[in-house]
Amino acid sequence: MSALLDLYVQHFKTSLAAMLQYRASLVIWLIGHVLEPLIYLVVWSVVSNTRGGRVGGYTTGEFAAYFIVLMLVNHITYTWIMYEYEYRIRHGSLSFDLLRPVHPIHSDIADNVSSKLISLPGMLLAAVLLALLFRPTFHVVLWAVVAAIPALFLAFLLRFLVEWTLALAAFWTTRVSAINQMYFVALLFLSGQVAPLSLLPSPIQAVATALPFRWMVSFPVELLLGRLTPAKAMAGLAAQAVWVVLGLGLVKIVWRAGVRAYSAVGG
Amino acid sequence: MGISLPDSPIIHIHDLHKTYVVSEREAGIRAALQSLVHRRTERIKAVDGISFDLSGGEIVGFLGPNGAGKTTTLKMLSGLLHPTAGEVTVLGHVPWKREKPFLRKITLVMGQRNQLIWDIPVIDSFELNRAVYRIQASDYRRTLDELTQLLELGPLLRKPVRNLSLGERMKCEIAAALLHLPQVVFLDEPTIGLDVIMQRRIRGFIAEYNRRSGATVLLTSHYMADVEALCRRVVVIHLGRLLFDGDLSALVERFTAHKTIVVQLGDCRDDLSSYGEVVSCEEGYVTLRVPKAETARVTERLLADLPVIDLTVEDPPIEEVIERVFAQEAV
Numbered sequence A: 001m002s003a004l005l006d007l008y009v010q011h012f013k014t015s016l017a018a019m020l021q022y023r024a025s026l027v028i029w030l031i032g033h034v035l036e037p038l039i040y041l042v043v044w045s046v047v048s049n050t051r052g053g054r055v056g057g058y059t060t061g062e063f064a065a066y067f068i069v070l071m072l073v074n075h076i077t078y079t080w081i082m083y084e085y086e087y088r089i090r091h092g093s094l095s096f097d098l099l100r101p102v103h104p105i106h107s108d109i110a111d112n113v114s115s116k117l118i119s120l121p122g123m124l125l126a127a128v129l130l131a132l133l134f135r136p137t138f139h140v141v142l143w144a145v146v147a148a149i150p151a152l153f154l155a156f157l158l159r160f161l162v163e164w165t166l167a168l169a170a171f172w173t174t175r176v177s178a179i180n181q182m183y184f185v186a187l188l189f190l191s192g193q194v195a196p197l198s199l200l201p202s203p204i205q206a207v208a209t210a211l212p213f214r215w216m217v218s219f220p221v222e223l224l225l226g227r228l229t230p231a232k233a234m235a236g237l238a239a240q241a242v243w244v245v246l247g248l249g250l251v252k253i254v255w256r257a258g259v260r261a262y263s264a265v266g267g
Numbered sequence B: 001m002g003i004s005l006p007d008s009p010i011i012h013i014h015d016l017h018k019t020y021v022v023s024e025r026e027a028g029i030r031a032a033l034q035s036l037v038h039r040r041t042e043r044i045k046a047v048d049g050i051s052f053d054l055s056g057g058e059i060v061g062f063l064g065p066n067g068a069g070k071t072t073t074l075k076m077l078s079g080l081l082h083p084t085a086g087e088v089t090v091l092g093h094v095p096w097k098r099e100k101p102f103l104r105k106i107t108l109v110m111g112q113r114n115q116l117i118w119d120i121p122v123i124d125s126f127e128l129n130r131a132v133y134r135i136q137a138s139d140y141r142r143t144l145d146e147l148t149q150l151l152e153l154g155p156l157l158r159k160p161v162r163n164l165s166l167g168e169r170m171k172c173e174i175a176a177a178l179l180h181l182p183q184v185v186f187l188d189e190p191t192i193g194l195d196v197i198m199q200r201r202i203r204g205f206i207a208e209y210n211r212r213s214g215a216t217v218l219l220t221s222h223y224m225a226d227v228e229a230l231c232r233r234v235v236v237i238h239l240g241r242l243l244f245d246g247d248l249s250a251l252v253e254r255f256t257a258h259k260t261i262v263v264q265l266g267d268c269r270d271d272l273s274s275y276g277e278v279v280s281c282e283e284g285y286v287t288l289r290v291p292k293a294e295t296a297r298v299t300e301r302l303l304a305d306l307p308v309i310d311l312t313v314e315d316p317p318i319e320e321v322i323e324r325v326f327a328q329e330a331v
Helices: A002-020 A025-049 A059-079 A081-091 A093-098 A106-133 A141-169 A176-190 A201-211 A215-222 A232-264 B029-037 B072-080 B120-132 B137-149 B166-178 B196-213 B224-230 B247-257 B292-307 B318-330
Strands: B011-022 B040-054 B059-061 B085-090 B107-111 B184-188 B218-222 B233-236 B241-247 B258-264 B277-282 B285-291 B310-314
Touching: A002 A106, A002 B120, A002 B241, A025 A059, A025 A106, A059 A141, A059 A215, A081 A093, A081 A106, A081 A141, A081 A176, A093 A232, A106 A141, A141 A176, A141 A215, A141 A232, A176 A201, A176 A215, A201 A215, A215 B196, B011 B072, B040 B072, B040 B233, B059 B072, B059 B196, B059 B224, B072 B085, B072 B107, B072 B184, B072 B218, B107 B166, B120 B137, B120 B166, B137 B166, B137 B196, B166 B196, B196 B218, B196 B224, B218 B224, B224 B318, B233 B247, B233 B318, B241 B247, B247 B318, B258 B292, B285 B292, B292 B310
Parallel strands: B040 B241, B059 B218, B059 B233, B107 B184, B184 B218
Antiparallel strands: B011 B040, B011 B085, B233 B241, B258 B285, B258 B310, B277 B285
């Protein structure tokens, strides 16, 4: 256990050192991550104002709160691993990963978490600025904020496992970007990034709830905004836990099959 | 640690095969469309039934032209590739299972690829390897000091990898790959692209590492100087098959039909073509190529007939020998 901790600490150090080498790209990346929710926020504010300040259970201020919280949750759960794997397999750097006596997922998790830690202050600053600009309405419910901590952790884990598995598609095909594109479109709509899920037609809501998408982003946002009953919060955490377990199983199976395919052909 | 018995081989390969299935098609749109419906595949035998063993502490040169199957074999030995058929064991492990105890005892250095993290100082990559291989802090310090001294890494450790020259980077790559003191070292073209001085230094280091640690080393290189300096034994493969396994001197003996006689005469006036094939004549030194069996007789005649100042008999350069080995088999 302490060996694993040591490994994570070293990975944090190397990722931080590597990222700090490229401060400019870090800022650009940050701007991109603020810009996307900002666009939806502006659109929905306009829609809401023209409809007398309210659309489907959200006031203009609540829209602002929704997208600001969404931005932070998205930041915490986001991964970029799908772009990485294709490169690793094509350039053969995966070979070195396979020859190390540790599972490569550890370095990816550590890398992901450390890059987020370093950009978190920037994101929080952006959230404060947006709050000053758009005057969001928050309904702070203490128990829900507490429950959001495990929800965020599970959401991160779930999204990481799903996207890591999808990244492994690179073992079989060189056209990973087509798969990624499909996934991102689904994620955009079904995880509540374009609009709160409750505003979408009920069949789509049902799909988002049945699939892992709602649990990856939308659920912690709903929780933080105090829009869920305790019963729904509990059910949501349970759904997240089930999906994480399934995700772990999936990662294991796909990883094994992928490595088998890779070692048949070689990198 | 003495896990393996003294006389059991560290590396054991028996009748090893690796066949790749690749899709192929003719050039052009028509062929491209055809391949959508019916994909023609071809089976390429990269390794076609090779067998050899390595004992503890040996440094063996693994030779062959490009595409001979050297890298494929090294990948099967290190566990990156699953053999199509045959047996491989390294330190008693089946490599492709990539068990952690196995991975902690081996290393693979590929001269054309690097594992150091590009943007950060070398020492940070080393520290990461310490954690990955769970090296005890005291062992790590000792090994790092030793490697730093042997490879003269001192001034390089704090520099980001991207600021290093190719040679400096290679030294650091090798050090990173040896921090966990592997018992088996696979080196795939470790000196490729390096200048002569750096090649020599890396060569010297490999010999020293082998001497100090008793590690078994299997090395591929296109530079015969590497092989001559490091390997008493060589294994030669071509088109996936084993051509030769034995002492380097035996390889030279077996595949050379000629010897080179260099005679110092003072000038180039005499025509020596009756003694053998005149390769060159420069500043009074005449180089002759004669059939191996006649070397003694020709030498005797030269000394008897001519005012010889000096005379030496040499084997042809190893490059030439290897070239002949491949040329013979390629037909």
